[in-house]
Amino acid sequence: MLAAEILAPGPENEICLMEKPRPVCGAHEVLIRVEAFGVNRADILQRQGKYPPPPGSVSTPGLECAGRIAAVGENVCNFSENDAVFALVAAGACAEYCLADARLVRPIPRGWSFIEAAALAEALVTAHATVFELGALKSGETLLMHGAGSGITSLAIQMARLIGAQIITTANHPEKCEKALQYGAHRAINHTTEDFLSLCGESSVDVAVDFIGGDYVDKHLRLLKSCGRLIQIACMQNHQCTFNLARLVQKRLCLQGFVLRSQAADEKAMLFTRAINRWWPALQEGAIKPVIDAVFPFDELASAHQRLQDSRHFGKIIVCPPLRSS
Amino acid sequence: MLAAEILAPGPENEICLMEKPRPVCGAHEVLIRVEAFGVNRADILQRQGKYPPPPGSVSTPGLECAGRIAAVGENVCNFSENDAVFALVAAGACAEYCLADARLVRPIPRGWSFIEAAALAEALVTAHATVFELGALKSGETLLMHGAGSGITSLAIQMARLIGAQIITTANHPEKCEKALQYGAHRAINHTTEDFLSLCGESSVDVAVDFIGGDYVDKHLRLLKSCGRLIQIACMQNHQCTFNLARLVQKRLCLQGFVLRSQAADEKAMLFTRAINRWWPALQEGAIKPVIDAVFPFDELASAHQRLQDSRHFGKIIVCPPLRSS
Numbered sequence: 001m002l003a004a005e006i007l008a009p010g011p012e013n014e015i016c017l018m019e020k021p022r023p024v025c026g027a028h029e030v031l032i033r034v035e036a037f038g039v040n041r042a043d044i045l046q047r048q049g050k051y052p053p054p055p056g057s058v059s060t061p062g063l064e065c066a067g068r069i070a071a072v073g074e075n076v077c078n079f080s081e082n083d084a085v086f087a088l089v090a091a092g093a094c095a096e097y098c099l100a101d102a103r104l105v106r107p108i109p110r111g112w113s114f115i116e117a118a119a120l121a122e123a124l125v126t127a128h129a130t131v132f133e134l135g136a137l138k139s140g141e142t143l144l145m146h147g148a149g150s151g152i153t154s155l156a157i158q159m160a161r162l163i164g165a166q167i168i169t170t171a172n173h174p175e176k177c178e179k180a181l182q183y184g185a186h187r188a189i190n191h192t193t194e195d196f197l198s199l200c201g202e203s204s205v206d207v208a209v210d211f212i213g214g215d216y217v218d219k220h221l222r223l224l225k226s227c228g229r230l231i232q233i234a235c236m237q238n239h240q241c242t243f244n245l246a247r248l249v250q251k252r253l254c255l256q257g258f259v260l261r262s263q264a265a266d267e268k269a270m271l272f273t274r275a276i277n278r279w280w281p282a283l284q285e286g287a288i289k290p291v292i293d294a295v296f297p298f299d300e301l302a303s304a305h306q307r308l309q310d311s312r313h314f315g316k317i318i319v320c321p322p323l324r325s326s
Numbered sequence: 327m328l329a330a331e332i333l334a335p336g337p338e339n340e341i342c343l344m345e346k347p348r349p350v351c352g353a354h355e356v357l358i359r360v361e362a363f364g365v366n367r368a369d370i371l372q373r374q375g376k377y378p379p380p381p382g383s384v385s386t387p388g389l390e391c392a393g394r395i396a397a398v399g400e401n402v403c404n405f406s407e408n409d410a411v412f413a414l415v416a417a418g419a420c421a422e423y424c425l426a427d428a429r430l431v432r433p434i435p436r437g438w439s440f441i442e443a444a445a446l447a448e449a450l451v452t453a454h455a456t457v458f459e460l461g462a463l464k465s466g467e468t469l470l471m472h473g474a475g476s477g478i479t480s481l482a483i484q485m486a487r488l489i490g491a492q493i494i495t496t497a498n499h500p501e502k503c504e505k506a507l508q509y510g511a512h513r514a515i516n517h518t519t520e521d522f523l524s525l526c527g528e529s530s531v532d533v534a535v536d537f538i539g540g541d542y543v544d545k546h547l548r549l550l551k552s553c554g555r556l557i558q559i560a561c562m563q564n565h566q567c568t569f570n571l572a573r574l575v576q577k578r579l580c581l582q583g584f585v586l587r588s589q590a591a592d593e594k595a596m597l598f599t600r601a602i603n604r605w606w607p608a609l610q611e612g613a614i615k616p617v618i619d620a621v622f623p624f625d626e627l628a629s630a631h632q633r634l635q636d637s638r639h640f641g642k643i644i645v646c647p648p649l650r651s652s
Contacts, residue, residue, distance in 0.1 A: 213571045235571040242568040245539045245561040248583035255581040257574035 002321065003060045003095035004301055009049035015061075015302055023058075023092070023099045024071075030079050030087075030102050031071040036118035036295075037093040038064045038151065039304045039317040041234075042261060047305065053091040054262045062093025063261060065100075066108060066117035076102040084108045088121035088272055090261055094301065096321045103269035106276055109283045119151060119290035119316035120283075121272075126260055127156035128275035130209050130231040132163075134256045139164035141206035144196070144223065146170045148180035148188055149314040152233075154291040156209070157184050159279065162287055168205065170196055176314050183291065197223055203251075207231070214238030217255070221247050229254045291315030298322055328647065329386045329421035330627055335375035341387075341628055349384075349418070349425045350397075356405050356413075356428050357397040362444035362621075363419040364390045364477065365630045365643040367560070368587060373631065379417040380588045388419025389587060391426075392434060392443035402428040410434045414447035414598055416587055420627065422647045429595035432602055435609045445477060445616035445642035446609075447598075452586055453482035454601035456535050456557040458489075460582045465490035467532035470522070470549065472496045474506035474514055475640040478559075480617040482535070483509050485605065488613055494531065496522055502640050509617065523549055529577075533557070540564030543581070547573050555580045617641030624648055 003020045006013055025031050043061040045051035053059060066086040069079050079085065079102060086108055087093075087100035108117040131137050131145070143160050147153045148171040160167045161184030169180045170191040177188035189196050197219045206228050208220045213235025220230045221243055232255065235241075248255065260268070282288045293315035296304040304317050329346045332339055351357050369387040371377035379385060392412040395405050405411065405428060412434055413419075413426035434443040457463050457471070469486050473479045474497040486493045487510030495506045496517040503514035515522045523545045532554050534546045539561025546556045547569055558581065561567075574581065586594070608614045619641035622630040630643050 217571065232571060232575050234575060239570050239572040240568060241571045242566060244565050245543065245558060245567045245583075246565040248581070249558050249560060249585055250583070250588070252583050252585060254583070255574065257571075257576070257578050257580075259575055259578060262576070 001096040002298065003092075004062065005060060006047045009047060009052075011048075013047040013049065015043075015047055015305060017298065017301070020060075020095070022097050025073040025099065027073045027075040028102055029073045029099050030069050030076055030085070030105055032065060032067040032085060032087055032098045032100055032105070033070040034065045034093065034096055034098050034321050035067040035114035036065065036318050036320045037062050037098075038118050038122060039301075039308055039319060040064070040122055040151070041308065043094065044305055044309050057091035060092045060095050062089065062091065062095065062098070064088055064118060064121040065093040065098050066114040066120075067098075070097060073102065078102065079105065084114070084117075086117035086120055088125060088268070094319070101265055101269065103265075104272050109280075111286075115292060115295055115318050115320070116290060118318050119292055122260070123151040123155040123290055123316065124279060124283075125272055125275045126152050126233065126258075127159055128278060129260065129271055130233055130258050131156050131160060131207060132278070133271075133274070134231050134258060135207035135209065135229045137163070137165050137207045140166075142166040142168065142204065144168045144170075144200070144205045144208040144220075146191075146210055146212060148185065149176045149293075149311065150211075151290065151316040153209075154180075154183060154315050155288065158288040159282075160184075162282055168196070168200060172311055179314050209233065211235070212237045213241060215241075217241040218243040221251075221253055221255075224251065224253050226251045227253070229256060231256050231258055233258050293317050295320060327422040328624065329418075330388065331386060332373045335373060335378070337374075339373040339375065341369075341373055341631060343624065343627070346386075346421070348423050351399040351425065353399045353401040354428055355399045355425050356395050356402055356411075356431055358391060358393040358411060358413055358424045358426055358431070359396040360391045360419065360422055360424050360647050361393040361440035362391065362644050362646045363388050363424075364444050364448060365627075365634055365645060366390070366448055366477070367634065369420065370631055370635050383417035386418045386421050388415070388417065388421065388424070390414055390444060390447040391419040391424050392440040392446075393424070396423060399428065404428065405431065410440070410443075412443035412446055414451060414594070420645070427591055427595065429591075430598050435606075441618060441621055441644050441646070442616060444644050445618055448586070449477040449481040449616055449642065450605060450609075451598055451601045452478050452559065452584075453485055454604060455586065455597055456559055456584050457482050457486060457533060458604070459597075459600070460557050460584060461533035461535065461555045463489070463491050463533045466492075468492040468494065468530065470494045470496075470526070470531045470534040470546075472517075472536055472538060474511065475502045475619075475637070476537075477616065477642040479535075480506070480509060480641050481614060483511050484614040485608075486510075488608060494522070494526060498637055505640050535559065537561070538563045539567060541567075543567040544569040547577075547579055547581075550577065550579050552577045553579070555582065557582050557584055559584050619643050621646060
């Protein structure tokens with residue numbers, strides 16, 4: 001099968017397609033013939049040598065895919081060959097075939113395409129875990145979530161809208177701000193020309209979800225109301241952060257870190273189940289749906305990476321491996 | 327009545343006793359004839375002008391007391407004159423009479439003295455909220471709580487021991503370390519001669535409760551295991567903190583601020599009720615009990631402050647106003 005591999009992770013990194021043996025199912029796994037997979041920032045970081053796959057994972061990048069079951073492990077009883085499914089994996093989705101822990105696989109929602117289903121797992125589980133579990137966002141509360149164009153935020157906006165929260169988001173372009181409002185944000189701030197802290201004001205937000213870090217941390221702690229929650233899912237700007245701890249104490253704030261990929265299998269399976277169960281009705285009814293930015297053929301994977309890296313996207317970037325006879 | 331007042335809060339601060347009118351009950355309040363009150367670090371900070379009482383509170387310091395009900399507000403039906411009670415208040419306990427929200431008052435546990443009961447509220451509620459609610463400490467997990475000699479830590483050690491947790495604490499003197507072990511700590515580190523991070527090792531602790539701040543924050547984030555919780559209740563060393571945010575993200579750590587005094591009345595009443603209800607059987611059975619360091623007469627209140635300020639204590643410092651005919 002064809003699979004993506006990273007040549008020389010680090011500054012000289014390059015992603016290319018290589019012929020590799022088709023993987024063989026473990027007892028609790030399924031093998032998926034991949035029809036579509038989502039591109040995530042983790043893939044780019046892995047390419048750059050900054051985010052190696054967790055121990056025990058294959059070197060092929062890729063965190064999520066949709067396709068048809070090609071083989072079933074001996075202890076798996078809830079899937080059969082040819083079932084249309086989507087999956088969350090720790091690595092290996094950028095390939096024609098991908099192994100998945102059967103607990104992290106679900107049937108594709110009624111009427112969804114493989115492309116839509118491939119865009120779901122990473123965004124849904126991350127948004128659920130950060131905004132709704134750790135952030136405990138409630139109806140009537142205010143959420144600030146950056147990166148309106150990211151797969152996670154463009155879905156989280158719809159989820160937060162559905163429960164009756166107020167949503168503030170940011171983006172790097174007026175067109176993205178416009179789209180964010182269409183998807184349900186109440187306010188969209190162009191962070192290249194405006195300062196979100198000045199615009200929103202101190203103590204105005206209940207939950208903030210951030211992947212920037214650096215001096216954003218102090219801004220967020222100012223922005224949060226009493227008992228507010230800041231969920232940090234990455235620190236793209238700067239790992240080092242400095243702030244006034246007295247503010248955190250006096251306002252009883254919570255600064256909570258989150259990462260999905262490296263979680264232990266059992267823990268990830270429980271989180272995946274909670275996320276899917278909570279949002280399944282909304283997914284089936286079409287009340288929330290991943291936003292698709294662009295679809296690339298497999299041999300243009302590098303272009304898909306470049307589009308994400310340049311932050312030109314609004315929604316998920318999806319890649320479709322070539323269809324072959326199985 | 328006699329009440330403590332702070333002359334010139336700030337560098338020239340001084341605490342003294344003044345004659346003031348006896349307070350009058352609001353509809354939901356009780357008036358307590360104070361037999362004993364606890365001295366807290368908040369009293370010293372208030373004296374130094376660093377911690378003014380919350381808006382709407384009296385200027386008299388003091389967060390907790392025990393005594394007998396002297397008067398009952400018209401909407402209070404669960405207390406009668408002369409009942410022996412203890413109470414949590416936002417201010418005013420350093421006096422012969424103290425008003426308390428009836429929801430923050432409870433009968434003294436069977437067989438307890440006023441001195442013991444006066445030492446309970448602030449320590450129990452803070453320990454419960456930080457270690458058990460926010461920190462969610464579970465049996466078999468490891469707790470690091472600094473200041474073995476503080477009223478809060480000397481009680482929290484007993485509480486954590488009771489649920490089967492492992493307890494590490496620190497103190498500024500070998501004798502205090504020895505006492506901490508007697509009260510149930512598994513390890514007590516003299517922080518004037520030893521470094522707790524080196525001794526415990528990275529990723530060795532589930533819950534840390536800290537009032538130091540400054541460069542301790544980074545140490546605690548190193549010390550915490552994956553999904554560990556750091557509860558910050560003050561920052562005595564330094565308000566500014568700097569650390570590596572990537573560590574917080576990758577280990578999915580939680581940094582949570584907490585303060586009791588300034589909480590809204592409703593919220594504080596609910597927390598007080600949860601804390602008392604959870605630990606009442608253990609209090610009644612004597613399985614946990616506030617440690618009493620020293621008892622001062624009312625006219626030696628300044629000496630009581632000095633003892634706390636010099637960190638010479640192990641356990642609570644209690645002051646007893648003069649007994650007068652009511």
